Amino acid sequence: AGRVRPGxxxxxxxxxxxxxxxxxxxxxxxxxxxxxxxxxxxxxxQLGPAASFLTRVLDPPHARSVQAALSTLKELxxxxxxxxxxxLT
Numbered sequence: 476a477g478r479v480r481p482g483x484x485x486x487x488x489x490x491x492x493x494x495x496x497x498x499x500x501x502x503x504x505x506x507x508x509x510x511x512x513x514x515x516x517x518x519x520x521q522l523g524p525a526a527s528f529l530t531r532v533l534d535p536p537h538a539r540s541v542q543a544a545l546s547t548l549k550e551l552x553x554x555x556x557x558x559x560x561x562x563l564t
Contacts, residue, residue, distance in 0.1 A: 503534040510536060510544035515553065518563050525561060 486493065505513070514525040522528050526541050545561070548554035555562050 505529075505532065505534055505536050510540055511547055514541070514544045514548060515563070518554070518561065524559065 510529075513529075517523075517525045517528050525545065526538070529535055529541050545554065545556060549556050552564055555564055
């Protein structure tokens, strides 16, 4: 039952909890997880500066989160930030 054929779904919460306390949609993953790995992947795929790339995604992360990820990677020596250019070390 479930995803591959018809069946039944048993929920382990009350109807009131489902209708009044659950959010209709969860927060996007890009808003919940650290961005350091994503910034590195953006640079590995040569998609341009991470901050400008991330402003064009469907649910862009907060600018301060992107800047925090960039400064963490800079402190670790994984990324060089020189003005508007960013490059992997």
